Amino acid sequence: MSDAPEVVRFERVAKRYPMGDSVVDALVDASFTIREGEFVSILGPSGSGKSTLMHLVGFLDSPTEGEIFFEGRPLASISPDQRACIRAEKIGFVFQAFNLLPRMDVRANTRLPLTYHPVPPINAAARVDRALELVDMMPRADHRPGQLSGGQRQRVAIARALVNEPRILLADEPTGNLDSRTAGTILDLFTELNRQGRTIVLVTHDANVAARSRRQIHVMDGRIIRDA
Numbered sequence: 247m248s249d250a251p252e253v254v255r256f257e258r259v260a261k262r263y264p265m266g267d268s269v270v271d272a273l274v275d276a277s278f279t280i281r282e283g284e285f286v287s288i289l290g291p292s293g294s295g296k297s298t299l300m301h302l303v304g305f306l307d308s309p310t311e312g313e314i315f316f317e318g319r320p321l322a323s324i325s326p327d328q329r330a331c332i333r334a335e336k337i338g339f340v341f342q343a344f345n346l347l348p349r350m351d352v353r354a355n356t357r358l359p360l361t362y363h364p365v366p367p368i369n370a371a372a373r374v375d376r377a378l379e380l381v382d383m384m385p386r387a388d389h390r391p392g393q394l395s396g397g398q399r400q401r402v403a404i405a406r407a408l409v410n411e412p413r414i415l416l417a418d419e420p421t422g423n424l425d426s427r428t429a430g431t432i433l434d435l436f437t438e439l440n441r442q443g444r445t446i447v448l449v450t451h452d453a454n455v456a457a458r459s460r461r462q463i464h465v466m467d468g469r470i471i472r473d474a
Contacts, residue, residue, distance in 0.1 A: 250281040250282045250283050250284075251281065251282045251317075252279050252280070252281050252282075252315070252317070252318065253280050253281060253282055253316070253317065253413055253414050253445055254279070254280045254303055254314070254315070254316055254414065255278075255279045255280075255314070255315040255318075256276050256277050256278050256279075256302075256312065256313075256314055256315075257277055257312055257313045257314075257315070258275050258276070258277055258311070258312040258313075259273060259275075259276045259277070259302065259309045259311065259312035259313070259314060260273055260274050260275060260276070260309060260310050260311040260312055261273040261298050261302065261307065261309055261310050262310045271468050272295050272298040272468055273295045273298050273299060273302070273309075273468050273469075274468045274469050275312075275469065276299065276312070276469075276470050277312075277470075278463060278470065278473055280303070280414070280445065280447060281445075282413075282443075282445055283440070283443055283444075283445055284440075284445055284446070284460065284461060285436070285437070285440040285445075285446045285448075285458075285459045285460045285461070286446070286447050286448070286459055286460070286461045286462070286463060287447075287448045287449075287450060287455070287456035287458075287459040287461070287462045287463070288300060288447065288448070288449045288450070288463050288465060289450060289451070289453065289456040289462050289463065289464050289465065290451065290464060290465035290466055291451055291466075292451060294465045294466050294467065294468070295465045295466075295467070295468040295469070296449050296450075296451075296465045297418065297449065298468075299449075299463075299465060300416060300418055300447070300449045302314060303414075303416060303447060304333065304337050304339060304416050305321070305329045305332060305333050305337065306333070308321065309321075316332060316336075317413070334359065334362050334363070334410065335363070335410055335412070336410075336412050336413040336414065337412050337413070337414055337415075337416060338406075338407030338408055338410065338412035338414070338415045338416065339407055339416050339417075339418070340400070340403050340404050340407045340415065340416070340417040340418070340420050341403065341418050341419075341420070342418060342419040342420060342422040342423055343423065344391070344396075344399045344400055344402070344403045344423070345403065346391040346399055346402060346403060346406075347391075348390060348391050348392055349390070350390070351387065351388050351389060351390050352378065352383060352386050352387045352388070352389055352390075352391075352394070352402050352405075353374055353378070353387045353388065355391070355402055355406055356374045356377055356378060356402060356405045356406045356409055357370060357374045357409065358406060359406060359407075359409055359410050360373065360374075360409060360410070363410070373409050373410075373411070374405075374409060377405040377406070377408045377409040378402075378405050380405065380408060380439070381401040381402070381404050381405045381408075381435060382401065383398065383401050383402055383405060386398060386402075395428070396423055396424050396425075396428060397424055397428035397431055397432060400420060400421075400423075400424065400428075400432055401432070401435065403420075404417075404420075404432075404435065404439075408439075408444075413445065414445045414446075414447065415439070415444055415445065415446045415447070416447050416449075417436070417446065417447070417448045417449065418449045419449060419450055419451070420432060420436075420448065421433065421450070421452075421455055422450075429455070433455065433458045436448065436458070437458060440460075446459070461473070461474065462474050
């Protein structure tokens with residue numbers, strides 16, 4: 247894996263937030279590289295800095311200090327508009343709350359990211375079908391979110407994240423709203439997607455969930471305390 251191309255690299259990255267008259271160190275001196283094909287968990291309790299780390303990996307925020315590289319290119323050299331394009335085209339996001347639109351069916355929810363790109367309709371339809379097949383949701387393609395179980399809704403959310411064929415998939419507590427059995431099936435899906443070559447970064451507070459990944463970055467009090 248060390249010979250695989252790098253996707254994201256952090257070099258001594260820090261993030262600080264003003265809090266009244268003081269400053270909170272949300273992340274301190276973080277350095278690591280995520281390479282193509284890795285399955286990485288960012289593990290830590292609430293308030294540890296793991297969500298800040300994920301926001302930085304996904305270009306949802308900018309560092310206070312240090313440098314972040316995407317595909318070898320420094321973030322500081324990328325304009326806000328270019329960052330938005332990278333998020334839309336090369337990063338897929340999966341959230342704990344699913345964030346599906348209730349009045350749209352599964353196929354329409356999955357297709358949403360393609361509305362921001364000039365993809366021909368026939369190509370868009372093929373991408374949607376391919377993403378739904380990957381998560382085994384084609385039989386429910388005409389259902390609305392309210393007609394689906396929690397696990398099925400999360401599968402649709404994963405399909406939506408995959409429809410642009412992103413370089414990296416970021417999942418923020420993707421099993422947090424699911425029972426243990428359903429969570430297991432979602433983690434099995436991530437494992438299979440990684441086996442197929444997808445690069446996955448999963449943020450969690452649960453050591454049992456993190457254990458499903460090949461690599462774990464442990465965060466505590468804004469610092470990376472272990473990268474195993």
